[in-house]
Amino acid sequence: MRKAERLFQLVTLLRGRRLAITAKQLSETLEVSERTIYRDIQALMLSGVPIEGEAGIGYRLDRHFELPPLMFTSEELLALILGSKMVKTWGDSVAARGAVSALDKITAILPERLKQQDQSELLLVPEFLQNxxxxxxxxxxxxxxxxxxxxxxxxxxxxxxxxxxxxxxxxxxxxxxxxxxxxxxxxxxxxxxxxxxxxxxxxxxxxxxxxxxxxxxxxxxxxxxxxx
Amino acid sequence: MRKAERLFQLVTLLRGRRLAITAKQLSETLEVSERTIYRDIQALMLSGVPIEGEAGIGYRLDRHFELPPLMFTSEELLALILGSKMVKTWGDSVAARGAVSALDKITAILPERLKQQDQSELLLVPEFLQNxxxxxxxxxxxxxxxxxxxxxxxxxxxxxxxxxxxxxxxxxxxxxxxxxxxxxxxxxxxxxxxxxxxxxxxxxxxxxxxxxxxxxxxxxxxxxxxxx
DNA sequence: TCACTACTGACAGTTAATGTCAGTAGTGTT
DNA sequence: AACACTACTGACATTAACTGTCAGTAGTGA
Incomplete structure (x- = not known):
């Protein structure tokens, strides 16, 4: 598990930086050899983490991976769903687009119990009011x-x-x-x-x-x- | 990495179930020994995953861990922020409470660039309209x-x-x-x-x-x- | 008591990971 | 072109981690 922990720490170190960071710096921070850092970076890239490495410069995390995952409670998710529906109907078209795709992501992970609560539609934001x-x-x-x-x-x-x-x-x-x-x-x-x-x-x-x-x-x- | 992958699969197996599952069933699904399952469960618990084990019953994931993390793009986050502000002002008090705490979580992970965009307040949902x-x-x-x-x-x-x-x-x-x-x-x-x-x-x-x-x-x- | 389960420690064998070393390659500066 | 800085890869001996088997402890319900 030591390696798995270190991979997690690597992502965290990369995520918190704007400038590139070298394998030497990472190896000193994590107290392993540079060779191990190269292996770790490769493992992360193989598992889908978008790291960019430039000879003479160092490593950088692709901008879109800057955002960490979020954990929400049931209550929070239901509030986010309601808010997304409001933005979808009443927001400007850029915000509405963001709300629709966020809504898809949220409903995709909703457990059955919450899904039923949402789909009972006892609290409604009518789509037909959209302009x-x-x-x-x-x-x-x-x-x-x-x-x-x-x-x-x-x-x-x-x-x-x-x-x-x-x-x-x-x-x-x-x-x-x-x-x-x-x-x-x-x-x-x-x-x-x-x-x-x-x-x-x-x-x-x-x-x-x-x-x-x-x-x-x-x-x-x-x-x-x-x-x- | 085989073990790390298996730990991930274990969480997924536990997350998808309502009823308890025994170490024997898990060992058969993942094709390892029961002893390895006991070790894996302990590793997950040590790293914070709330698993409950009852002798004679099996394992169950604490209900609050049922929800997986979500990954959102910048556009989606800004839409969720706008929606949460709408719910905070216009929603019922239960939804407003959920929106406020979701908003705290989102703003806590916002990178500086997006934080500035949000705090410039060019798109405003006035709080003083809250009743x-x-x-x-x-x-x-x-x-x-x-x-x-x-x-x-x-x-x-x-x-x-x-x-x-x-x-x-x-x-x-x-x-x-x-x-x-x-x-x-x-x-x-x-x-x-x-x-x-x-x-x-x-x-x-x-x-x-x-x-x-x-x-x-x-x-x-x-x-x-x-x-x- | 019995059947079912979770749980732990020990140990030999197996697998994975690590650091060192040597070499390749890219970029920018002098 | 040479040099300094970096990323990168393969090989190998050494080290660390993991695994399954076995034996034993403990809890719950019938």
Missing amino acids: KNLAQLASDLRAAVESCLTINIEYQDEQKRFSSRNIEPLGLVYWGGKWTLIAFCLLRQDYREFRIDRIVSLTCLDIQFEKLETKSLKHYLSQFACHS | KNLAQLASDLRAAVESCLTINIEYQDEQKRFSSRNIEPLGLVYWGGKWTLIAFCLLRQDYREFRIDRIVSLTCLDIQFEKLETKSLKHYLSQFACHS
């Missing part, structure tokens, strides 16, 4: 937020009044059933909140804006929280 | 649904009209921001849908009702889906 176009719009907005790109939107408000604006998108908020975009409006030189389902069109302008402490989603919401 | 009383009411309703218990509710509808009814609760539906209780109303002898936030009080009656194909959440929703 694919809105989810895609939310994804595009999210990408603009993340990239700090100024955008132009055409917007139809509650009174059906039409407007076109250049805005700096700061973030998205889920109010339960409705997402809004918080942005800094270049026309009004102030924050504005837009319901995503009322955005008629969206155009990215390829103009990058600057992030500021006093011009952010957090700053906007701190004002809102004081009111309620 | 603890409503979440507790939802949990009580969920328990009644699961136990098929008839309940009495006092309800105030859209027009502020007050009513008191005995109902058989069939399930809960999340419409995005609002949950409704689907129930069979004993007064009207028909389905009725109640917004949870309009339920003034709830009393369990300790009268068990019968589940039927034609008196269920699914049946009710199949009618609704045809209308839209």
Whole structure:
């Protein structure tokens, strides 16, 4: 079992690093010969662990193996299932995609008892409320937020009044059933909140804006929280 | 590595069973001696696997180890985080509790890159919208649904009209921001849908009702889906 | 008491793992 | 081209770990 323990430790050592690590360093840490490290690395690779080794550089774990496994309780899994269903229906299309595949993984390992509890569907998030176009719009907005790109939107408000604006998108908020975009409006030189389902069109302008402490989603919401 | 592989297979064999399994059966399946099985079981227990052995009965895996670890991609983890935040704010209190602890586990293993993406909070589910009383009411309703218990509710509808009814609760539906209780109303002898936030009080009656194909959440929703 | 099981120690034989040594090969710098 | 640094492989003597058989202990239920 000593070797099996060492293999586990090897993966842990590789997983915690950004830079490559040499066989010599590993052998010193684990107190074995370099030859043993070479054998261990080969064993791990044969069993599917994606290790990359470069002569003159050292070893690195493929980025996708960076994430360790997670252990959840029954209660946690049922909560994750419910949350995934909410994201699937109400989230932007990127998040919805992640939720669907996570949901597949979770249901694949559910024991019969929990599977029956989930499939009894006594707690339901209806799929038919899903709006694919809105989810895609939310994804595009999210990408603009993340990239700090100024955008132009055409917007139809509650009174059906039409407007076109250049805005700096700061973030998205889920109010339960409705997402809004918080942005800094270049026309009004102030924050504005837009319901995503009322955005008629969206155009990215390829103009990058600057992030500021006093011009952010957090700053906007701190004002809102004081009111309620 | 043969032994390490066998240890893995042992856990898998134990995990897939409800009834206890003897060392003799395991030795025949894995084609080793019983003495080796005793050694293997001891090695697994020393490394933390919760196996229970009873003389005259056999071995069983502690129930909490029934669930294997899960491996998620970055995209899936971010979706699970978003979903957990939704459940935390909008779910019933049991689900919210599960979501909070799942969220702790996920954030504990998040690499720096993803942690920063999550903490930038460009995609927000506000916690201040959480309603603890409503979440507790939802949990009580969920328990009644699961136990098929008839309940009495006092309800105030859209027009502020007050009513008191005995109902058989069939399930809960999340419409995005609002949950409704689907129930069979004993007064009207028909389905009725109640917004949870309009339920003034709830009393369990300790009268068990019968589940039927034609008196269920699914049946009710199949009618609704045809209308839209 | 008997039948069934889990459990432990001891020991000879078997198998796996280890470190040392020698050699191959790739990359970057001088 | 030579050198320094690294990854890599095969061979072999030595060491460590593992295995099955055997004998014995102990718990549970009929």
